[in-house]
Amino acid sequence: MIPLLLVLLLAxxxxxxxxxxxxxxxxxxxxxxxxxxxxxxxPATGGGKRGRWYRW
Incomplete structure (x- = not known):
């Protein structure tokens, strides 16, 4: 009985x-x-360059 419960628990x-x-x-x-x-x-920045979309 215990091995069956262990197999079911493992599954x-x-x-x-x-x-x-x-x-x-x-x-x-x-x-x-x-x-x-x-x-x-x-998004494009003011100088026409492509800006970063993240802040880090």
Whole structure:
């Protein structure tokens, strides 16, 4: 009985970790796309130069 519970617990932990990692990958991809779009869509500054869209 105990080995069966341990296997079920391990399956539950691995399923939760897999879901969390997949969600983190999607969040990372979205952030990367927004970051790359920031380089394409930059506001122009007063001197005609392209400005930075971030402040750091």
């Amino acid at each position: 539950l932990v691995l399923f939760g970790a897999g879901f969390a990692l997949k969600a983190l990958w999607w969040i990372a991809i979205i952030i990367l796309v927004v970051w790359l779009l920031g380089f394409v869509i930059r």
